[in-house]
Amino acid sequence: MTATHARARLLSVLVCLLLGCLPLLIPWDAGAQPAREVLRAVHTDVLHTTYDGASLKLATRIGTGEYREADPAGLIFNLEDRGSAKVELPDVPAFAFLGKPGDPVWIAPESQDPELIWPGWDTETIAAGVMKDDVVDLTLVSADGPGAVEVFFNYDEFTGVVPRVFSSVDPAYKTLHQPTGRHVHANWSFGALGTYKLVFQATATTQAGATVSSGPVEYTFVVGSYEPPTTPPTTPPTTPPTTPPTTPPTTAPTTRPTSSPTPPACVTAVLSVGHVDVAARTVGSALRFQVKDGTQGTTVWRDPGTVAFQVKPSADEAVPASPSYRFLGAAGTTVWQIPQTQAEDLLWAGWNTESVDYSTLNGPVRWSLDKVAGPGKVAVYQFDQFGEPLISFDSAKTLPQSISLAGPTHAHGNWAFTELGLYELTFTYSATTKSGQQLKDTATLPVVVGSDLGALCPGGPTPTSEPTETPTTGPTDTPTTTPTASPTSSQQPTQDPTTAPTSAPSGQSSPSLRPCTTTSSPTRTPAAGTTGTSTASTTAPGTTLTSGHADYAARIEGSSLTSRLKDGTKTGDPVWRDPAAVTIRLNSAAGTTAPGGAFSFLGATGSAIWQIPQTQKADVVWLGWNTEELTAAQVYGGGVDWRLDKVTGPGRMAVFEFDSFGRPKIIFNSADGLPDRYRIPLGTHAHGNWAFTAAGTYTATFTHSATLADGKQSADTTTLKFVVGPSGGARSFADDSSPAPTTEATTDCKLAMTGGSIGPGLLAGAAVFVLLGVVLVIATRRGIR
Structure with a gap:
């Protein structure tokens, strides 16, 4: 080997060594993390609180229905500056804690806006009896950002109060005593655009007396646009392919698919x-x-x-x-x-x-x-x-x-x-x-x-107001269940139903029904004109419901229309109960006061009332009505007539909703004479406000009636008991078989709607004003059933 070759070989080695050391010469951030996932326009339970028997943890839950969990350290909660996010504060004293009238704030709303992130929190996976008093404390430990942070529930139309939860500036709102088994949403307000670091901590005491804590957990919120930080690549980019893909990407046609039928000259x-x-x-x-x-x-x-x-x-x-x-x-x-x-x-x-x-x-x-x-x-x-x-x-x-x-x-x-x-x-x-x-x-x-x-159809025949044919534009599906994030349906009261047809619609067959587990049934009162008796009750006497979701429902059992209480208050499949064997218990969490004005039918301004609100509220039964089990193949005329026949109790009872401009729509009112009738279309699942003007025990006798597909009338009458008033009232409610008072009510009111899913002690006595539908779409979403 010549000297020239040796020098060349040595030079090559030195060059290789130098190149190999170059990565060591480039500044390296030891704290560099993988790119964070950015959450936008999605449902997320920011404070997902869990307990595995040893440790209390704070994580984040993402999605609807099929959830996934994530570490908050790897997430950016991005409230974009778009759509309804930016709000000018109204000139309403109740909102003074957010700033001056006209000031801008950016809000992720309590009701879902499909264009914005929908943050909430939950303790749903923590079973009752695990923690002392069934409560977990959620604390906002610190908040760092360009503006104030406030978390609050919707304005309470009855009290004129905005219930506050967390505040970065007011130490009175640092800790929320959150009951276990809950899923909650509220308004998250930020006073300026920019990045916020919020540190939360969950603490609780087990039934054994041990204190458990998640420790401080940091959550990063970005209000406005978010651009991930750019870092130089740690490895050279790969060589781009030298050959183009074998097939170019295709795009969908912008015109309607050719499989669609050609629209007719006029609608059918x-x-x-x-x-x-x-x-x-x-x-x-x-x-x-x-x-x-x-x-x-x-x-x-x-x-x-x-x-x-x-x-x-x-x-x-x-x-x-x-x-x-x-x-x-x-x-x-x-x-x-x-x-x-x-x-x-x-x-x-x-x-x-x-x-x-x-x-x-x-x-x-x-x-x-x-x-x-x-x-x-x-x-x-x-x-x-x-x-x-x-x-x-x-x-x-x-x-x-x-x-x-x-x-x-x-x-x-x-x-x-x-x-x-x-x-x-x-x-x-x-x-x-x-x-x-x-x-x-x-x-x-x-x-x-x-x-x-x-x-x-100018110059042509006038089309009919009812469908004249069944189109073939797509397969016929069974009705889908509306997500609970979506607005519930409601209908105006109607007069008596029209005369039933003498024959059933042709070509209809009764679909199979889900089995109904039965036990012995309390005595039922058959309605006049009914074609048969109801099947036995689905539950033993003595069931008391104090919270969770339930519906007063109509379904077909055997060959008859039957009234049932669809009990979804526990996890798993709902239980179909005989209403006569159920007591609805309203304690102090359902208490509020009549606001007067348009709600004067509830009583004098400031008078006490107890109310099941139209939107779910913690520690209050969420009672709706339901005809989802019925189909047009079973019931003729498209709906069921629901009648309130009689109310006994110490005060008045009313059920009502709101119209599109926020005015109360009264469904039932025991004060202005009974019976009251209300028409429920098939496939309906709806909620309204149920109000009672005095504490005590009420019985409400209802009748469901309809014309079945064979042209015969079928009806079912039963009584539902309500026990209203603060806990520890005049009598024990352990034995729900005891007779109700027989005093006839002298009621004269119709009720209003409230809402909010919150913890006790924070909103006791509040009936949160329902914002029907917030954001156009809803969706979904997101249900509480």
């Missing part, structure tokens, strides 16, 4: 009463925009080109005086509305992505209003956490406008039209698959406001 059906959804669904590999028609009690998928909506003349309403409604016109002017809550004789239109396969998508489904042709303006709106209108679409402003539906959604809002006539609403549903494929479907939906259906 006009939907004017009942439940419909402007829906997106996955069909094969395509995203389809269709109308989910449930007006006949079963689901039919229709092409928007074959169907029209009608907003009846009777849907007219006067625009409220509040300045918040100026987007609809001057105060007192007339608008015609599809209401957010179901009315018996009107169309009830929502939006729905429950049939979309989100597992194939990269991101949300977007629903846009592209164009409006018609004689007036169109707006779709709900309410924000201050009870003000939250506008999703407003044709008075530049179109297109869109909203983001981050997960399977079923929601309802108010659809307002400012003039009579024919409107054509062009909507688009769009999404992107995980492979980058763009999915899109656009169609135009005609809406007739008023009675002139001839405007749909």
Whole structure:
């Protein structure tokens, strides 16, 4: 080897050694972490509190239905500066703790807005009896950021109070005594854009007397836009491929799939009463925009080109005086509305992505209003956490406008039209698959406001107001269950049902029923005209319900319509109970005071009342009504008549909801004469407010009646007991078989709606004002059943 070769060999070695040491010369951050997951427009229980028998832990739970857990250290909770997030504070003294009137704050709302992150907390996995007093303390240890942080529940219309939970500036609101077995949401407010570091800690005492703690856990919230930090790569980038992919990526056609039927020259059906959804669904590999028609009690998928909506003349309403409604016109002017809550004789239109396969998508489904042709303006709106209108679409402003539906959604809002006539609403549903494929479907939906259906087909025959054929645009599905994040349905009281048909509808067969476990039943009172007796009770006498979800329901057992109490207060499948064997117990958590004004039917301002609210509240039974077990193949006429026959007790009883402008709608009122009747469409699951004006024991006698598919009338009458008042009242409730007082009530009130799922001691005596639907869409979501 020559000297030249030796020097060359040595030089090569030195170069290799130098290159090998280069990574050591580059500054390295020993604390560098993997990229954090950014949570946007998703449901998350930020403070997911668990106990494994030894350790109390704080983590985060993400998703709806099928949850996954994550370490908060690897997450960014991003409240984007978009949609309804930025709010100007109202000139209401109750909100003074947030700042001065007109100041901006950014809020992740208590009710889900599908465009924003939906943060909450939970202790659902901690069973009763594990912790002393069944309570875990959640404490905001510290907060660092550019503005104040406040967590609070919705404004209480009855008390005029905003219940506060956590505050970064007020030491009085640092610790929440949270009952176990709960899932809670509230408003998270931030005073400025930027990054916040919130440190929380969970502590509790076991039944054995041991103190357990999660220790401090840091959560990072970013309000506004978030850009992940950039770091230089630790390894050289890989060489790009030298050959192009064998097949280029494809995109979905922007026109309607060729498998869709050609829309007829004129629509063949006009939907004017009942439940419909402007829906997106996955069909094969395509995203389809269709109308989910449930007006006949079963689901039919229709092409928007074959169907029209009608907003009846009777849907007219006067625009409220509040300045918040100026987007609809001057105060007192007339608008015609599809209401957010179901009315018996009107169309009830929502939006729905429950049939979309989100597992194939990269991101949300977007629903846009592209164009409006018609004689007036169109707006779709709900309410924000201050009870003000939250506008999703407003044709008075530049179109297109869109909203983001981050997960399977079923929601309802108010659809307002400012003039009579024919409107054509062009909507688009769009999404992107995980492979980058763009999915899109656009169609135009005609809406007739008023009675002139001839405007749909100039020069042609006037279409019928009922469907005349079953389209073949998609498979017929059974009705899906509405997520509890979505608004519950409600209907206006009706008069006596019409005469039953003499024969059953043709071509209908009764579907199979789920088995009903039975035991001996208390004596039942058969209703006049009933065709048979009810089956036995599903439970032994003496069941008392004090919290959780239950429904007063109608179903078919044997060959008869039967009233049942659907008890979902415990985990697992619901138990179907005989109402006569159930006591609903309302303790001090249900107490509040009558607000007066529009609610004067509840009593004098400040007088005590006890109320089951329309939205779930901790330590109060959440009682609704339900016809989801019934189908059009079993019941003729599309619904069940629900009647309150008699009330006994020390005070008045009333059940009520709200209309689209927040006014109470009374369903039952024992004060103004009974019986009261209410029509419940098939497939309904709804909640309202149940109010009692005095402490004591009440019995309420109800009747469900309907015309069965064979043309015969069937009815069932039973009595439900309510025990109302503070704990430790006049008598023991261990034995629920004891007779109720027989004194006839002299009631004269109808009730109002409240809400909020919260811990005792924080909101005892509060009936939180329900914001029906917040954000257009809801969804979902997210239920508490």
